[in-house]
Structure formats: structure tokens, C-alpha cells
Amino acid sequence: xxxxxxxxxxxxxxxxxxxxxxxxxxxxxxxxxxxxxxxxxxxxxxxxxxxxxxxxxxxxxxxxxxxxxxxxxxxxxxxxxxxxxxxxxxx
Amino acid sequence: xxxxxxxxxxxxxxxxxxxxxxxxxxxxxxxxxxxxxxxxxxxxxxxxxxxxxxxxxxxxxxxxxxxxxxxxxxxxxxxxxxxxxxxxxxxxxxxxxxxxxxxxxxxxxxxxxxxxxxxxxxxxxxxxxxxxxxxxxx
Numbered sequence: 001x002x003x004x005x006x007x008x009x010x011x012x013x014x015x016x017x018x019x020x021x022x023x024x025x026x027x028x029x030x031x032x033x034x035x036x037x038x039x040x041x042x043x044x045x046x047x048x049x050x051x052x053x054x055x056x057x058x059x060x061x062x063x064x065x066x067x068x069x070x071x072x073x074x075x076x077x078x079x080x081x082x083x084x085x086x087x088x089x090x091x
Numbered sequence: 092x093x094x095x096x097x098x099x100x101x102x103x104x105x106x107x108x109x110x111x112x113x114x115x116x117x118x119x120x121x122x123x124x125x126x127x128x129x130x131x132x133x134x135x136x137x138x139x140x141x142x143x144x145x146x147x148x149x150x151x152x153x154x155x156x157x158x159x160x161x162x163x164x165x166x167x168x169x170x171x172x173x174x175x176x177x178x179x180x181x182x183x184x185x186x187x188x189x190x191x192x193x194x195x196x197x198x199x200x201x202x203x204x205x206x207x208x209x210x211x212x213x214x215x216x217x218x219x220x221x222x223x224x225x226x227x228x229x
Contacts, residue, residue: 054176057175060174061174064167064170064174067167068164068167068168068171071161071163071164071166071167072161072164073161074139074159074161075159075160075164076157076158076159077157077159078155078156078157078158079156079157080154080155080156080157081153081154081155
């Protein structure tokens with residue numbers, strides 16, 4: 001499932017810090033049509049580069065982007081020290 | 092019929108082993124297969140790779156790291172890495188080599204990753220008492 005929310009929390013000593021909940025589903029609403037609109041261009045590029053052997057990797061890499069986006073959900077990075085905190089969570 | 096079973100039966104037919112020995116070998120082989128299927132079950136239950144770094148008793152640094160990476164993402168990343176053109180892979184490997192990492196990630200197959208995760212049972216690395224690094228799947 002694609003991540004729908006992004007939680008970011010950054011705190012530094014002597015700084016107030018940032019804590020955000022970003023609605024990624026709104027971003028996907030914009031990005032997904034753009035990626036789909038890119039498909040004909042990718043197909044043309046793949047056809048042109050097919051004889052050189054680079055066509056297949058381009059096509060496969062394009063399809064893998066969708067798979068990667070779908071696998072991002074659940075990624076969590078949490079780094080804490082006395083002075084700093086970096087927290088990123090894709091929900 | 093798998094290769095091992097066939098070899099045992101051939102050895103029996105050639106008279107290299109007797110029936111009792113063949114039976115023992117075959118039962119050991121079937122047990123091994125059952126254990127293998129259990130490992131597969133465990134592997135399929137894993138969803139995330141966790142890396143936890145905690146300060147050790149002798150540490151002055153109180154930095155804590157907690158990373159959770161979906162295994163699907165690692166698998167997809169490995170597949171994506173295989174689509175990187177060879178000349179780019181050479182450059183990536185050179186850059187990694189400069190950083191002291193002598194690994195060719197393009198040669199790591201998804202099956203190798205499954206084997207690695209199957210063997211990864213709560214790995215803990217103690218860095219001179221300063222840091223404790225735990226790598227495990229959940």
C-alpha cells in the first residue's frame with residue numbers, strides 16, 4: 001500500500017524545531033497522473049534505445065518506481081541524541 | 092524426485108550402501124526438508140528489517156538510532172539496482188570502494204537476501220562497549 005501520511009519531527013538545540021504531518025495522499029493525486037502521463041515518453045525512449053540494450057532497463061525502471069512507492073509505507077527513521085532529534089515515519 | 096533422494100537410491104542400487112543406511116539417509120533428508128519449510132514460513136512472516144543502535148555502558152554519547160525498513164522496499168530496491176546500466180554500476184562500485192565498502196550490490200539476488208534474512212536471528216554487535224547495534228527482522 002502506498003504511504004498516505006508522512007510524519008516529520010526535527011528538533012535541534014537552541015532551535016524550536018519542526019513537527020509536521022504531511023498528507024501524502026494529496027501529493028500522490030498530483031504525482032500519479034504525472035507519472036502516467038510520462039508513460040508514452042518512456043515507451044518512445046525505450047523503443048529508440050532498445051537496439052542499444054538500454055530500452056529494457058528504462059522500461060523496467062519506470063515500472064519499478066511504482067513498486068517502490070508502494071513499498072515505502074512503514075519506513076521509519078528515528079535518530080535521537082541529547083541535542084537533536086530526527087524522526088521520519090511514512091504511514 | 093529431488094537430486095539427493097535420487098543419489099541415495101542410486102547408491103543403494105549400486106550396492107554402496109545397504110537398505111538400513113538408505114532408510115536412515117532418506118529419513119534424515121525428509122527431516123531436513125521439513126525444517127527448510129519451517130524456515131520459509133518464518134521468513135514469510137517478516138515484514139520489516141530493524142536496526143537499533145543504543146549507547147553502551149562505556150559510552151559518553153547518548154545517540155540512539157532506530158530504523159525500520161520494510162523488507163518489500165529492500166527487495167524492490169535490489170531489483171531496481173539490477174536495472175542500473177553496467178557503466179553506472181562500475182562507478183557506484185568504485186565510489187563504494189573508496190568508502191571502504193567492497194560489495195557489488197548488483198550481484199546480490201533476491202534469493203540471497205531471503206537466505207540472509209533467514210540466518211539473521213537477532214544479530215547484536217557490541218562496538219567496544221561504546222555502542223550496541225542490533226539488527227533483526229520483525
